[in-house]
Amino acid sequence: MIRLSSSSQTRALLLKNAGINFLQESVDFDEDTIISTCPKNFVYQATMGKYEANLKAFGYKEYPLLVADTVVTSQGKILRKAKSEEDARNILMTQSGNITSIITCMIYQSTQLKLIDISQTDYIFGDFNLDALENYLQSGEWRGKAGACMVEGFCKPYIKEVKGYESTAMGLCVEILQAFL
DSSP states (O other), rough: OEEOOOOOOHHHHHHHHTTEEEEEEOOOOOOGGGOSSSHHHHHHHHHHHHEEEEEEHHHHHOOOOOEEEEEEETTTTOOOSSSSHHHHHHHHHHHHSEEEOOOOEEEEOOEEEEEEEEEEEEEEEEEOOOOHHHHHHHHHHTTTTTTTTTTTTGGGGGGEEEEOOOHHHOOOOOHHHHHHH
């Protein structure tokens, strides 16, 4: 049993599908305090902030601690969580017809092991259909998603090529985590 310190339902589903027993509880960390133009540095700082906050709240002796964060980047821009529908539209149009990299950092801490991993999955997207984009925006499914992106949802039909694990793009590289459990 591990403690998933993330409110992400997608991360919970990834662990469940991988057969990893977990309980899900976390304390918040304000990512808006991070200033970085380098995506890997940003996601590392965000994950470390979450790790420190959750380590203080829960420790790792009772249950191993797992925290993660994800950042999306395209055309040299860090694409954060959209704050409005217009922001989501702009973020998604940055990815349309371009290479989008989804970078996930995770920290796993048990009494025997501390694992820090930064994994990246690259997607080459075709041009997004504008009507489908508007329907996606209206659905609100983009809310709370790094880069307003759902590779398992809206973006899936536009994927031309993938380099890396889909689980990384969904918020947690379970393939690497499983190798150490």
